[in-house]
Amino acid sequence: MSKPLQKFVNRLTTRSALSSEAIAGLLALDPVKTTHQARWDLVRPGQTVDFACLVDSGLVGRWEQFSDGSRRIAAIYIAGDMCDLHSVPEPKASWGITPLNRADIYQVPHDDLRRLFVKHADLAMAFWRDTIADASILAKLATTLSGLPARERVAHIICEFAIRSEVAGVLTGDTLTVPMTQSHFADLAGVSVVHMSRILRSLAEDGAIQTERGEIRVIDRALIERIADFDPRYLLLSRAPKQMLSR
Amino acid sequence: MSKPLQKFVNRLTTRSALSSEAIAGLLALDPVKTTHQARWDLVRPGQTVDFACLVDSGLVGRWEQFSDGSRRIAAIYIAGDMCDLHSVPEPKASWGITPLNRADIYQVPHDDLRRLFVKHADLAMAFWRDTIADASILAKLATTLSGLPARERVAHIICEFAIRSEVAGVLTGDTLTVPMTQSHFADLAGVSVVHMSRILRSLAEDGAIQTERGEIRVIDRALIERIADFDPRYLLLSRAPKQMLSR
DNA sequence: CGCAGCTTTGAGAATCCTCAACTATTGTGG
């Protein structure tokens, strides 16, 4: 786990088979590591960036801005996520990237990623596949926002975080925790902070979760998955067929 | 416009510079063209597909399914869109693809697209970039769903369709029309059909649009863009910098 | 001509929001 991009390699290889050359190419990179406080914008809309942000620890939000300056979170990223890998093909940001709490970030130069993309077709496909997973999460979020009532929606987001955290190996102990404030959570789920507080209490009363300041703990996973109508297939957590590039 | 993939090439080249070899490779493909009625599923969740669907005419919806069988539309595609280009890196569908009205579809084999992806790095980047645009639309939809009241949300979706149709060149006459039923529209926008009807009437009373059975016409574009707080940057309608692959 | 799908309208109800006040916890400067 010593190489900067090790967690990113782990992430990619859960979804794609990678050649040892491609892996070596990634691990050879040595990007700058920076630590940021919450609410310090890493990327702002309109900015043209020449690096992508790899989350090493902490939580990072991708947001969209309305013309009155208010923001809405579209996605939240955890350790191992290259949270704006999409900036490689589109360096002009229409989005913003901001840590939700103290976070360690590697700023990986686009040049390096593009060079590897051109050199290794399997890695190119893995990059593509990872942004597909990201898009799939966005599609699911959009449909839960438009189709599910707030309580089920919140439960769904909790389930997603639980499983993503599990796969990323960022769990503290063996309980599934979401280390996020209720206001960030409310922002993502599209409910007011007040209503979020009540929903979480209701879920806690049912025995599905426990809440603590800045943290949500899943205590009955089967229950919350039932409430959420959760089916993890959209997360692309299994590897692509190996013969994908064989022709 | 005679080659099957001509519209797709046009779509890609609005966002990416492509070599003549890559273009020739695409235009050489000769996929099967099929015509489908509305509500005939092209792809269903769980299915593993070996082709991607290129919309030649008509409207096609991408939907997610809940466990009770109900569906929600996450995105709508128009002529020139490869509506499940994302199935190339992820052939196992968690989504569904269904025409919203009569539609002509080319079923382009994954094998062909993967072969071209490996052969032409610029095309690979263009594919990636196009799915980024798709994801960007999803991110914007998610944030409008969570952050804007129904009326502004509906206006935003109308603006998006107007400009996408314009770029794709599928406008009838010089009026910006969205040839979609209110129920599909309501589905995408996350409102009930009843409320959608009232919102559209309100927008029509303000002089922004006109409605007809199965059609919405924009008559005051500046006004509806103001109502929607619309900023088209997220649609990635300009070309990527040319030096993107020069290293 | 009849049926099926689309749209509209009305009315009552549920969900969820806003406002406001208050508590608890964490961080900061003197």
Add this chain to the structure above:
DNA sequence: CCACAATAGTTGAGGATTCTCAAAGCTGCG
């Protein structure tokens, strides 16, 4: 180390948005 500020979460009450249910008119198609 304490006072104070800032952040996070909770609770109550009233109200706005939006939903559901029900019914009816309209349009196009077989």
